[in-house]
Structures are given as C-alpha cells and as structure tokens.
Amino acid sequence: MKSYALFKKDISSELRTRYAINALAMFIIVTLSIILFSIGNERISSSLTGGLFWVIIFFTSMSGLSRVFVSEEERGTSLTLQLIAAPSTVFSGKLLFNLILVFAMNTVIAILYSALFNTFVLKNFALFLTSFILSNIGLAFASTIIAAIISKAGAKGTLYPVLSFPILLPLILTSVQLTLFAMDGTSFETAKFELAIVGCYDVIIFTVSYLLFDFIWKE
Amino acid sequence: MIEYSLTVESINKTFGRRLIFSGINFKLDSSTIFGISGPNGSGKSTLVKIIANIISPSSGKLVHNLNGTEIKPEKLHNHIGLVSPYLVLYDEFSAYENLNYFSEIRGISFDKEKVDKLLNKFLLYNRKDDLVKTYSSGMKQRLKFIFALMHSPQLIILDEPTSNLDDEGKEVVYELVKKEAKKNIVIIASNEKTDLSLCSETIDLKNYKK
Numbered sequence: 001m002k003s004y005a006l007f008k009k010d011i012s013s014e015l016r017t018r019y020a021i022n023a024l025a026m027f028i029i030v031t032l033s034i035i036l037f038s039i040g041n042e043r044i045s046s047s048l049t050g051g052l053f054w055v056i057i058f059f060t061s062m063s064g065l066s067r068v069f070v071s072e073e074e075r076g077t078s079l080t081l082q083l084i085a086a087p088s089t090v091f092s093g094k095l096l097f098n099l100i101l102v103f104a105m106n107t108v109i110a111i112l113y114s115a116l117f118n119t120f121v122l123k124n125f126a127l128f129l130t131s132f133i134l135s136n137i138g139l140a141f142a143s144t145i146i147a148a149i150i151s152k153a154g155a156k157g158t159l160y161p162v163l164s165f166p167i168l169l170p171l172i173l174t175s176v177q178l179t180l181f182a183m184d185g186t187s188f189e190t191a192k193f194e195l196a197i198v199g200c201y202d203v204i205i206f207t208v209s210y211l212l213f214d215f216i217w218k219e
Numbered sequence: 220m221i222e223y224s225l226t227v228e229s230i231n232k233t234f235g236r237r238l239i240f241s242g243i244n245f246k247l248d249s250s251t252i253f254g255i256s257g258p259n260g261s262g263k264s265t266l267v268k269i270i271a272n273i274i275s276p277s278s279g280k281l282v283h284n285l286n287g288t289e290i291k292p293e294k295l296h297n298h299i300g301l302v303s304p305y306l307v308l309y310d311e312f313s314a315y316e317n318l319n320y321f322s323e324i325r326g327i328s329f330d331k332e333k334v335d336k337l338l339n340k341f342l343l344y345n346r347k348d349d350l351v352k353t354y355s356s357g358m359k360q361r362l363k364f365i366f367a368l369m370h371s372p373q374l375i376i377l378d379e380p381t382s383n384l385d386d387e388g389k390e391v392v393y394e395l396v397k398k399e400a401k402k403n404i405v406i407i408a409s410n411e412k413t414d415l416s417l418c419s420e421t422i423d424l425k426n427y428k429k
Binding site: 001002005006009012016017075077079080081082083084085086088089093218 | 293311326
C-alpha cells in the first residue's frame with residue numbers, strides 16, 4: 001500500500017509537470033519520422049524491421065525512464081523521500097511507475113510501428129505478446145535500478161545510456177530474436193530457449209536490484 | 220509514556236581525505252533539548268543527516284531505542300521529524316496534498332484534525348490549498364515544521380530552525396520546541412544564540428576536529 005501511495009504521488013506529479021511523458025512522446029514521434037524519411041520508398045527486410053523496432057524502444061527508454069529518480073534528485077526531494085519511506089517502499093513505488101510507463105510507451109511504439117511499416121507483420125502474435133510482456137518487465141526493472149545509480153552522479157544524461165547498454169544488451173538481443181521468430185511464425189516450442197533467457201533475466205535483475213537498492217539509496 | 224533514547228558512540232565522518240569531525244559521543248533520553256553548534260562548514264548538517272539515518276558515519280555507531288528495544292534502520296523514519304534548509308517539499312502540490320501523500324507513503328492514516336491544528340498554529344491554514352511553489356521561503360519553512368511533526372515523532376531534529384522566519388514565526392517555533400521537549404528529544408543545530416539558549420546541553424563541533 002505504501003508503494004502504491006508513492007506510485008500515486010508520482011503519477012499525479014507526472015500529470016502536472018509532464019516531466020517524462022512529453023520527452024517520451026516527442027522522442028517516439030521524432031525517431032519514427034527519421035526512420036521513415038531515411039527509408040523513403042525502399043522496402044526493408046523483415047529482420048531489419050524487427051531490429052529497428054527494438055532500437056526505437058531502447059533509445060526511447062533512455063530518454064525518459066531515468067526521470068523517475070533524476071527528477072527527485074534534481075528538485076532536491078530525494079531527502080524528503082528518505083525521511084518518509086523505507087528503501088524497499090521507494091524502490092517498489094518507482095518500479096511500479098516505470099512498469100506502467102514502459103508498457104504504455106512500448107504499446108504506443110508497437111501500434112505506430114505496425115501502422116507505419118508494412119513489413120512489420122506478426123505471424124505468431126501470441127509469441128510476440130509473451131516476449132513483449134517479458135521484455136518490458138526486464139526493461140522496467142533494469143532501467144529503474146540504473147536510474148537510481150545515475151541519479152547520484154554528475155553527468156546523468158550521458159551516463160544513463162552508457163551504463164544501460166551492457167546491462168540491457170542480453171535482453172535486447174534476445175527480444176530482437178523473439179520478435180523475428182514472431183514475424184517468421186515460429187512456434188512457442190522452438191522459441192522456448194529465448195523465452196527462458198528473458199524470464200531468467202527478469203528474475204535475476206529484480207533480485208539484484210532489490211538487494212542493491214539499500215546501498216544505492218543511502219549515501 | 221514512550222521512552223526514546225539515542226546513543227552516539229565515537230562517530231567519525233570524513234569526505235575523502237577531509238576530516239569533518241571525530242570522536243563524538245553522547246546519549247540523549249526523552250525530554251531533552253540538545254544543541255549542536257559550530258562555525259559554517261564544521262559539519263552540523265552532516266551530523267544531523269547521520270542522526271536522521273540519511274547518511275552513514277565513516278566509523279562509530281548510533282543506536283535508537285524505543286522503550287528499551289533498538290529500532291531497525293528501515294523503521295527509523297517513522298520516529299524522526301526533520302526540519303532543515305535542504306529539505307524540499309513538492310512544489311507542484313498544495314500543502315494539503317503534500318501532507319496527505321506523506322501520510323499515505325508512511326502508511327499512516329491522515330490525521331486531518333492534527334494537520335489542521337498545525338496549519339493554524341503556523342498560520343498556513345488559509346493557504347493550505349495553494350500550490351507550494353506560490354509560497355514564500357518563510358511559508359515553506361513553516362510547512363516543513365508541519366511535515367516534521369504530523370506523524371508525532373519521538374526524535375525531532377531542527378537544523379537552522381529559524382532561518383527565513385519572521386519574529387512571529389520564531390516565537391511559534393520556540394514555544395513548540397518547549398512543548399515537544401516535555402516528552403520527546405529535540406536536537407537543534409544552529410549558530411543562533413537564541414535557538415541554542417533553549418538547549419540543556421550543547422556540543423561545539425569545532426572541538427571535534429582531531
């Protein structure tokens with residue numbers, strides 16, 4: 001309930017300040033437009049279409065998901081949070097906020113991408129949906145803990161994608177592969193190894209984040 | 220009656236190679252007003268943050284006890300009220316919204332009667348629904364007192380409590396410190412002689428630099 005109260009506070013704050021939503025919306029529109037302009041009339045291969053989809057997701061995440069901690073640090077309200085909540089409450093509340101943001105953001109990207117790129121055809125939609133959900137969970141977990149780490153640093157904007165890249169690489173590579181499987185119409189049976197990798201990634205990153213957060217949060 | 224005690228044992232703090240203070244020892248029990256003084260940069264705010272469990276000491280130990288039982292670090296925030304210049308409340312919310320969210324996040328019910336009483340005491344009741352960003356620095360300072368007291372903490376830490384306050388505001392604070400000190404521990408970190416005159420014991424941090 002305490003985490004939910006923090007999540008409610010963050011949602012309410014976001015709706016008033018538009019700290020992350022505007023940045024994410026602009027990034028999605030600009031990135032999709034640039035890709036469309038650069039492709040022109042050319043028909044791109046399905047493997048490239050699947051890869052580009054995750055490139056957009058990765059960079060959009062880098063532009064907005066760090067705000068959950070960075071905004072608190074920049075405004076000086078981190079101390080206030082430390083005085084009213086235990087570290088586990090702060091982590092769960094912020095994680096919940098990033099989960100909702102990641103799902104909303106990636107759903108918008110997926111819908112726009114399907115509408116704008118006619119080579120993005122999913123033959124096994126159930127597989128895509130499963131991998132999409134698992135990957136989004138991993139993305140939210142990883143981006144939340146990385147945001148907590150970089151919020152204490154000086155060059156936050158630069159550090160976030162640099163630190164995120166090696167941590168998110170296994171997730172992104174496997175998600176690209178799963179998207180390609182979904183586009184090819186591959187069965188769940190064939191894709192189970194990749195699904196297991198993403199599932200294990202989610203469990204590992206959540207456990208590590210939860211254990212490390214106390215040390216990151218307290219100076 | 221709730222018995223709260225704070226024991227500080229051989230606290231040292233360094234930032235890199237720079238020693239802030241060393242060898243601080245004291246024990247405080249309920250119904251005490253304790254002062255921390257020292258020149259600018261002597262580490263008053265650092266010591267306050269260590270006591271409030273916001274930062275860790277480089278060495279040494281702090282023990283917070285409630286009725287003879289040590290309070291776990293993750294539960295400590297519910298027993299501490301802090302007012303300080305570096306404390307920032309959410310500008311995009313009104314005073315009432317801020318206080319309501321703080322109660323919910325703490326996991327306690329919003330005591331409307333108590334909050335209204337405190338808002339009245341600090342002369343903010345008529346502005347309770349205005350956004351905090353429209354407040355003057357003095358009004359924000361008053362709101363910080365309400366934030367620090369609304370959950371009835373047993374340890375109240377006031378870092379430069381009268382900064383930005385007018386004479387009327389200072390009087391309210393002094394009256395409140397005396398009232399709270401009847402049952403709780405109040406720690407005042409300040410250089411103002413009038414603030415420190417309320418304290419029964421004061422340590423000067425310039426004596427803890429070796």
